Amino acid sequence: MTLQTVRSDILAGTVVFLVALPLSLGIAQACGLPPFVGLLTGVVGGIVVTIFSPSRFAVSGPAAGLVTVVAGAMESLGSFSLLLSALVLAGALQLLAGFLRAGRWICLVPGSVIQGMMAAIGLLLILQQTPVALDTDGDSVTKIISPDSVLVALGALLILALWQTRFIKRSRFLGRIPGALMAVLWGSLMVLTNDYLVPGSLADLDRLSLPEIDSFSEVAAQFSHPEFSAFWRNGAVWLTAVTLALVASLETLLSQEALQKLCPQQPQPSADKELLAQGVGNMLSGCLGGLPITAVIVRSSVNVNAGARSKFSVLLHGLLLFCCGLFFETLLNTIPLASLAAILMYTGYRLAHPELFLRQWRLGAVQFIPFIVTASAIVLTGMLTGLALGMLSQLLCSTCASHRSAIQLSSYSNHFVIRFNQNLTFLHNARLRDLLAKIPDNSVVIAEYESAEYMDRDIWLTLAAFSEAAAARGIMLERWPRAEDPQLVDGGVH
Known part of the structure; x- marks a missing residue:
């Protein structure tokens, strides 16, 4: 490892940290959990999973794609401890899949179903985070919408959209700053400026609430632990575990495929070894009180584009998240929840972009029907049922197409x-x-x-x-x- 390599990795790790920080906080908030949980998950994914992962550039941590699964599981299971039990079991299933060399079967999942799953996740993110951006729980039409929250959310969305323009991307300075970080800074500056000029003017604006940590005992108090006493007989726990293992594995392996196209590694990282690494990470995250972990293509691509040369950049991002949670809680507590909601809403918009629906439509009925069935079924019924219906519809559409092409008649x-x-x-x-x-x-x-x-x-x-x-x-x-x-x-x- 040369000095130039270390310098490149330090820069890349810092940039990835700046991208991962607001996303980790926002994902935890979207799941209805303390922001410390998001940081903890980012630390486990950035350090533990990276150590075991065969990829030099993949960045693992909490993923927006699992927000809807976690939120639904919290509601059905009724307690965070049972969710952690399901997460530990999901990690064990990933380990088993890795040992059985099941990673190669990812190619059997149709692309239309995968696209439908991602579109459904995007739609659900928008639906779930809109009430947060409006500062209303969404259960009462009579509740007054907070104009301060709306202003913060709209400003964050405009910044995120602006950061996708050519003007920003071509800028040597602004192009290096993550848009999500700027959206968070906008919200924090709104809070700090108003607190200084007009104290108490934004007292009703919901913000992060990281605890102040001054001792090791206070750190230990932040961890939660799974409930193993009776979960073996709880069918909902097993269903949640299978869902988490399936969706997390799909997102991880798809991210690896995309990363390999972005930055080819020779030899190509083993999908089975990646499943083993993710299984270890999810079991540890469940034992400590974290969220599900996957390899995330957004952070991984940022890592590559920032000039990463080795795993050190990913490890550094995990260490920075750890330090941020311990020493900068006062600064982080100035972040409004509306800013984080805007980031997740924008993430959902990009996952369910209208162009995706048009592109699938142009591919024909054999691709569009399974895509729309998967997306609709996941939104209306849940992840596993939606995936099953999507696979079934793709099988039927492919069978019909194959049936029609089996016999052809031409005339001269x-x-x-x-x-x-x-x-x-x-x-x-x-x-x-x-x-x-x-x-x-x-x-x-x-x-x-x-x-x-x-x-x-x-x-x-x-x-x-x-x-x-x-x-x-x-x-x-x-x-x-x-x-x-x-x-x-x-x-x-x-």
Whole structure:
């Protein structure tokens, strides 16, 4: 490790820390948990997971994609301790998946379902954080919206949008400052300025509430622990654990795939080893009172773009989060919750960007239907049910598309070519009859069936019936499959 490498890693680690800090605080707040929980999760992901991870550049920590899962689990389980039990169990499931080398099966999850899941997460983030930005719990239409909170949230959203423009990105100075950090600074400056000029004017504006930590015993008091006494018989805990393990693993492995395209590593980091690292991290996070951990592509890409050379940059970001939680709680407590809500709402907007829906629509029904089914089902029913319905709809759409392309009919003047592109079952019989019915009298029909190694008996009966009626209609058959062919003894056509 050279001096130049260390300097690059220090810069990258600092930039990642500035991105991770507001997100960690905002994710904890969105889950209805103390902000210390978000910092703790960032520390475990930034240090422990990084040590075990095979990737040099992946940054792990609390992810916005799991906010909806955690919030729903808190409501269904009724206690944070049971959620921590589910998180420990989810980590154990990830360890088991890593040992069983299940990481390679990520490729079986259709892209349309994954896109639908991310869009649903984005929509849910917007729905959940809008009441926070308005400073209302969303349960009463009669509650007055706080204009101060709205002003802070709108200002933060405008800053986040401005930071995506070419003017900011091309700036050598401003382009290096994370937009999320500027949104947080805007809220803090609003609070500090008003407290100085007009003391008490923003007293009703909800802010972070990190505890003051002056001793080791006070640090220990911030940790929560899972409840293992009766969770084995609690089906809701197991369902939550499976959901957390599935979604966290999906997001992690997809982030690794995206990171590999952004910055290729040779040899490519093992997906199974990454699952093991994430499992260790989630088990430890659950034992200490943290949130679910995943590899996060936003922070990972920031790490690469900032010039990271080794794992030291990720470790440094974890250490900085640790120091921030211990020594800068007074400064962090000036951050309004509306600023953090705006950051998560903007994150949700980018996950569920209208262009994503248009892009899926342009890909055709086979891609759009599973995408919209997944997104809608997750919003209306929950994560696991939505993913299952999305997978089922993709299977049905793909089967229908495959079914239609199995038999094709093309014409050249009065010559017709019917092609059998794959093995045919009784399910293809209706389409075969429809295509044969389109062939007019006094035609020449050529059959191409070399790609079909098997045909059900129903297919042969349909072909035989058409062959018997062909002469009376003046239809000449060429290379037509015959039921008396000796090759049919074993069910094949060759």
